[in-house]
Amino acid sequence: MSLMTEITIFVLAAFVGFEVISKVPTTLHTPLMSQTNAIHGIVMLGGLIVVGYADDSLEYVIGTIAIAFGAINIVGGFMVTDRMLGMFSRKPKPKADADGKGGGP
Amino acid sequence: MSLLAVLEPGGDGATALYIVAFSLFIIGVRRGTHPTTAKQGNLIAAGGMAVAVATTLLLDGIGNWGLIALGLGVGTAVGVIASIRVQMTEMPQMVALYNGVGGGAVALIAWSEIRHGISLGHEIPLDELIPVLFAAVVGSVSFWGSNIAFAKLQDLIPTKPLAVPGQQVINALLLIGIVAACVNIAVNNGDPSQAIFIGILIAAAVLGNLVVLPIGGADMPVVISLLNAFTGLSAAAAGFALDNVALIVAGTLVGSSGTILTMEMATAMNRSVGNVLFAGFGGAPSGGGGAAEERPHTSIGAQDAAIKLAYADSVVVVPGYGLAVAQAQHAIKEVGDELEKRGVTVNYAIHPVAGRMPGHMNVLLAEADVPYEQLREMEEINPEMPRTDVAVVVGANDVTNPAAKNDPDSPIAGMPIIEVSEAQQVIVIKRSLSPGFAGIDNDLFYEPNTSMLFADAKQAAADIASEIQQL
Numbered sequence: 001m002s003l004m005t006e007i008t009i010f011v012l013a014a015f016v017g018f019e020v021i022s023k024v025p026t027t028l029h030t031p032l033m034s035q036t037n038a039i040h041g042i043v044m045l046g047g048l049i050v051v052g053y054a055d056d057s058l059e060y061v062i063g064t065i066a067i068a069f070g071a072i073n074i075v076g077g078f079m080v081t082d083r084m085l086g087m088f089s090r091k092p093k094p095k096a097d098a099d100g101k102g103g104g105p
Numbered sequence: 106m107s108l109l110a111v112l113e114p115g116g117d118g119a120t121a122l123y124i125v126a127f128s129l130f131i132i133g134v135r136r137g138t139h140p141t142t143a144k145q146g147n148l149i150a151a152g153g154m155a156v157a158v159a160t161t162l163l164l165d166g167i168g169n170w171g172l173i174a175l176g177l178g179v180g181t182a183v184g185v186i187a188s189i190r191v192q193m194t195e196m197p198q199m200v201a202l203y204n205g206v207g208g209g210a211v212a213l214i215a216w217s218e219i220r221h222g223i224s225l226g227h228e229i230p231l232d233e234l235i236p237v238l239f240a241a242v243v244g245s246v247s248f249w250g251s252n253i254a255f256a257k258l259q260d261l262i263p264t265k266p267l268a269v270p271g272q273q274v275i276n277a278l279l280l281i282g283i284v285a286a287c288v289n290i291a292v293n294n295g296d297p298s299q300a301i302f303i304g305i306l307i308a309a310a311v312l313g314n315l316v317v318l319p320i321g322g323a324d325m326p327v328v329i330s331l332l333n334a335f336t337g338l339s340a341a342a343a344g345f346a347l348d349n350v351a352l353i354v355a356g357t358l359v360g361s362s363g364t365i366l367t368m369e370m371a372t373a374m375n376r377s378v379g380n381v382l383f384a385g386f387g388g389a390p391s392g393g394g395g396a397a398e399e400r401p402h403t404s405i406g407a408q409d410a411a412i413k414l415a416y417a418d419s420v421v422v423v424p425g426y427g428l429a430v431a432q433a434q435h436a437i438k439e440v441g442d443e444l445e446k447r448g449v450t451v452n453y454a455i456h457p458v459a460g461r462m463p464g465h466m467n468v469l470l471a472e473a474d475v476p477y478e479q480l481r482e483m484e485e486i487n488p489e490m491p492r493t494d495v496a497v498v499v500g501a502n503d504v505t506n507p508a509a510k511n512d513p514d515s516p517i518a519g520m521p522i523i524e525v526s527e528a529q530q531v532i533v534i535k536r537s538l539s540p541g542f543a544g545i546d547n548d549l550f551y552e553p554n555t556s557m558l559f560a561d562a563k564q565a566a567a568d569i570a571s572e573i574q575q576l
Contacts, residue, residue, distance in 0.1 A: 001348050003232040010341060013354045016131060017361025023138045026457060027471075027480050029366060029464030030196055032137055033333055035147055036362045037203040039130050042154065042355040043340045045161045046214035046347055047176065049114075050221075052167035059220060060169065062213045064176040069210035071180020072187070073203055074158075078151040079188035080199065085144040087193075087471040 031084045038077025044070020111165045115348060122160040123351035129153025130355055134362075140477050157351045193472040194429045197325060197461035198258035201251045204332045208247025211339040212306060215241035218346055219290075219302050228294045236345035238287045241302070242309045243339040249313030251332050257322060258461055264322035272315055273383060279312045316382060323426070323503070323542035325461045326370045327381045334363025366463050373457035373483075375509075375520040400546075402538065405556040407565060410497075410532050411572030413556070414440070417494035417530075419450040421486060423523050424466045425459045427500015427535065427562055436566035437499060438473035443573040452479050454486040454496075454523045456504035483523055490527035498525055498533045498549075500562050502541030508548050517543050531555040534565045 024032050047066030054060050112119040130153045136146025161167070191199045215237045222229040229237070256262045269275065286305045290297040320328055337359030344352025371378045414420055422441065428434060441451040453475060459466045467480050490496065498505050501523075508515040509522045525531050526549055533555060540546055549555055558565055 001350075003345075006345050006348075006353060009350060009353050010345075010357055013127075013341075013357035014361055017358045018365065020131060020135050020138075021358075021362045021365050024134075025138065025140075026369075026455070026464060026482055027467040027477050028137060028140060028143055030200070030462060030468045031143060031147075031464070032134075032362060033200050033329070033366070033463065034196070034203065035134065035137060035150060036333060036337065036359040037200060037207060038154070039134075039150060039355050040203075040207040040336050040340050040359045041210075042157060042352055043207060043210045043214060043343055044180075045157060045349060045352060046343050047210060048158070048161045048167070048173060049164070049347065050214060050217045051169050051172050051176065052161075052164065054169060054217070056220075056224065059217050060172055062217045062220075064172045066210040066213040066217075067173060067176025068180035068183070069206040069213070071177050072184045073180075073207045073210070074154055074184070075181045076184030076188045076199075077203055078147060078154070079185060080191060080196075081147045082144065083188065084193070084196075084468055084471070085140070085147055087468070087474075088140040088477055089144050 028088070031081050031088070034077050034084065035081045038074055038081060041070045041073030041077060044074060046070075112160065112163045114164045114166070119160055119164060120350060122156055123349065126153045126157035126160070126351045127354035127358075129156065130358060134358060193434075193468050194432055195259075196468055197329060197465060198255045200462060201255040201258060201329055201332070204329070204336050205248050205251030205255060207336045208244045208251060208332070208339060210244070211240050211336065211343050212244030212248055212309075214343055215244060215346070216302065216306065219297065220299065223297060223299055226296075229297075231291065231294070233346050234291055234294065236342040238290065238305070240339045240342040240346060241306060242283055242287070243335050243342065245306045245309035246313040246316070247332050247335045247339060249310045250317040250328075250335075253314055253317040254325060254328055254332065257317075258325060266321045267318045269315060269319070272319065276312060276315055279308050279315070283308050283312070320382065321542060322461065323458070324374075324381050326458045326463055326465075327367060327374070327378065329462050330363050330366035330370055331378065331382075332363070334360050334367055337361070337363050370458055370463060373521060375517075400551045402551050403553075403556045405532070405558055407558065407560070407568035408572050410556070410558050410565075411569045411576065413495055413530060413532065414444055414449070414497070414569065415447055415573050415576050417444075417449055419452070419489075419493050420444055421481075421490070421493045421496045421525075421528065422451065422453045423496060423498045423501050423505060423525055424453065424455070424470070425499065425501025425504060426461060426465075427502075429460055429465065429469055429500070431500060431562035433499060433562035433566050434469040434473040436563045436570065438470070438475055439570040440566050440573070441475065441479075443570050447573070452481050452486065452489075454481055454483065456483050456501065456523050459501055459504055483521060487524045487527075490524045493528040495530045495532060496525040496528035498531065498535075499566070500535070502535075502547055503543045503545075505549050506541075506543075506545070506547045507552075508545065511548070516545055525549065526552055526555070529554065532558055534558045534560060534562050536561065
């Protein structure tokens with residue numbers, strides 16, 4: 001890929017990013033941060049490539065640590081985001097149930 | 106040909122799959138714009154990650170499976186345990202830590218790219234070398250900066266600003282040194298010195314420490330957002346170096362998110378990002394401050410507070426970092442439930458920088474099952490304040506200080522605040538009259554319609570809830 005192609009992709013992605021993320025409400029800013037942290041774990045691909053093609057011992061060590069760091073980001077990030085968003089999406093159910101019991105026949 | 110078609114590195118097949126992956130990231134984040142679709146969006150983004158990882162593992166010639174499995178196994182185990190164990194009040198330090206490992210991974214990858222170039226003995230093209238150096242510096246700064254932020258949030262080191270004498274000069278010298286070393290590597294491109302590169306990593310590490318150490322706790326929302334932006338950009342730079350579209354787009358997405366949040370947080374404090382980073386704001390006890398004079402204030406108990414609340418028509422709760430420290434979110438929700446049973450309208454007014462990271466209060470209240478419709482933003486709730494019977498301030502301080510509006514000489518002058526003093530009555534639940542992060546007295550405490558309830562937020566809320574029940 002030529003440098004200019006890559007810069008084109010970068011600039012367009014920045015516009016898309018600003019457009020999409022400015023629509024995220026403040027209520028969801030913490031899950032947004034943990035989700036983008038998880039997406040940032042994509043750098044693990046770099047670690048995979050380093051280790052996958054490495055042939056010296058220091059590169060093995062550096063790459064394996066990079067993979068572990070990336071995996072923490074990906075797995076931890078998506079899971080904790082899921083946990084948080086579960087709290088937002090479970091809506092006022094318990095209250096609705098209580099009301100139902102109270103007002104029901 | 107084997108059963109699993111092997112992908113050519115940099116070939117059309119792999120690139121097509123990477124495009125699928127980043128598209129899923131964008132769709133996932135797009136779904137994150139509403140609480141009801143966000144959970145699904147997160148799964149979609151995770152699916153994109155699965156595609157990206159699988160694609161890379163299928164690249165032709167990838168080997169050393171034992172080490173790959175080791176890294177994946179250790180990282181997954183740590184990630185799973187951490188995400189299950191972490192409490193919602195600890196989310197800021199968790200995010201700081203994730204930021205750190207992300208930055209660390211980028212710095213390590215950059216290092217191995219340089220080593221690779223040296224061992225092959227050929228010139229690294231500049232359009233690859235520059236992103237590698239950028240990724241190394243920003244990755245290392247993010248790693249160490251985030252770790253310091255983590256240590257501060259976890260109370261491992263004092264949250265007060267730790268000022269190093271002449272530290273602006275030291276930072277500037279470090280930065281100049283880093284740039285000079287990068288130029289040196291670029292000039293000696295054919296045979297760059299690995300020692301100089303390691304020196305760059307170390308100097309960037311020191312810079313990361315020195316930049317974050319002097320920043321106080323309440324400025325953490327800006328710092329965490331900024332570090333998030335940095336790690337994102339470093340990932341994009343790694344993408345340039347590795348010719349990988351998924352990394353470029355994903356990194357840019359994270360960078361945009363961090364940048365937007367940084368700007369929003371700085372705006373919410375009416376300070377520039379530079380001021381947050383370099384002014385060493387707050388913490389330093391303002392010598393002539395309010396501590397000396399004893400100003401008259403009204404103090405009440407849980408029972409009086411319960412009566413005020415129970416006979417109100419509308420109540421607005423203003424949470425702050427003290428709510429998180431006291432883990433009072435569930436107790437506060439109980440008060441809200443008791444009031445709603447009596448027909449009182451309850452809303453929660455969230456200042457953008459309340460807590461230690463963007464959206465911190467929202468997550469805590471969501472954990473306590475407060476419906477998100479009741480979580481109101483500052484601009485939205487302020488016009489309703491004059492019609493509010495009682496505003497309850499729980500563990501918030503500077504973000505309610507009317508001095509920001511009334512006193513042009515105040516350090517927080519011009520900072521947007523939640524205008525609780527406009528409400529008919531104000532109850533402030535707080536341990537003492539001590540000043541907040543900005544180190545200044547809160548005029549709110551001494552206003553005639555303000556009552557102070559001196560107690561731990563959790564205990565006070567529990568007492569108020571049981572008093573309301575007995576009314």
